[in-house]
Amino acid sequence: MRIVSGIQPTGQLHLGNYLGAIRNWVRMQDNLPSGGECLFFLADMHAISMPHDPAALRAGTLELAAALVACGIDPARSILFNQAQVPQHAELQWLLNGTARMGWLGRMTQFKDKSGKNREGASVALFTYPVLQAADVLLYQATHVPVGEDQKQHLELARDIAQKFNNDFASEDAPVFTLPDPIIPPAAARIMSLRDGSAKMSKSDPSDMSRINLTDAPDEVMKKVKKAKTDPEPLPGEKAGLADRPEALNLVTIYAALADSSVDTVLAEHAGQGFGAFKPKLGELLVEVLAPITTRFTQLLEDRAALDSVLSDGSAKARALAGPTLERTYQALGMVR
Secondary structure: OEEEEEEOOOOOOEHHHHHHHHHHHHHHHHOOOOOOEEEEEEOHHHHOOOOOOHHHHHHHHHHHHHHHHHHOOOOOOOEEEEHHHOOHHHHHHHHHHOOOOHHHHHOOHHHHHHHOOOHHHOOHHHHHHHHHHHHHHHOOOOOEEEOOHHHHHHHHHHHHHHHHHHHHHOEOOEOOOOOOEEEOOOOOOOOEOOOOOOOEOOOOOOOHHHOOEOOOOHHHHHHHHHHOOOOOOOOOOOHHHHOOOHHHHHHHHHHHHHOOOOHHHHHHHHOOOOHHHHHHHHHHHHHHHHHHHHHHHHHHHOOHHHHHHHHHHHHHHHHHHHHHHHHHHHHHHOOOO
């Protein structure tokens, strides 16, 4: 079993990033069957498909590497690297561009969403980045790829590209690429803004009070929780009672995710309480879970040599794994090397 997954490097990581994605990676690593491998990469090549600030990309890549290690990704057990240090990703993408079809890419809903009404002004990279995503996983003969609802289509494309390439350039008993299967992670908690229960927690929100950052000190976490928007009603005994109370639902959801529990279980324990009693308990739980992560995260960010070493070592391992597949691809295509 070989799991491959990537995440775009964005700065100012917050609670939503941790509970929504990073924690699932840690659990995949920890629950991996004997003999299996996990490769986790920072998708800095994907990041340039949209307008970006080079300094912010560099800082965000290092910050995400620090966050992943602080949250529990162990470079001794998983291969952690960034794409830019493994040029085989871009190389294989170009080779696969000959197999991918315009019609396939034209059906990708994320291109339509991200390009909006200005498709003529969108970058070529935004149109072709699903081929890079295919290369990301096919390069390592991935057997499994964790996907959320928004990425299922891209994994299907990767399988289509692999199947067509194998049909066109390889024999049935010696395919070049493994067709990866999806892993549907347990439904991640959907963490909303502390100021607006209808909007996702986001680093782009102008109000820092809307989110819990991984760099927030314990007293800052408590302050944000106590000032989080709520309503005057007490907590009900079951989830149905929060149907029209998005801010209340958000705080209970955060508590349940941190406690590895369900919303209904949390409500059963705290039914009838007002937020004057519930918020301090939530704040204490947040501090308990996040304080060790924040401490390690801050230490790593201040030790650039250690971060460089983690990414350099991981990238060397990734390049070694990628080499044979890339060479077989060139050979299958009839290229002189």
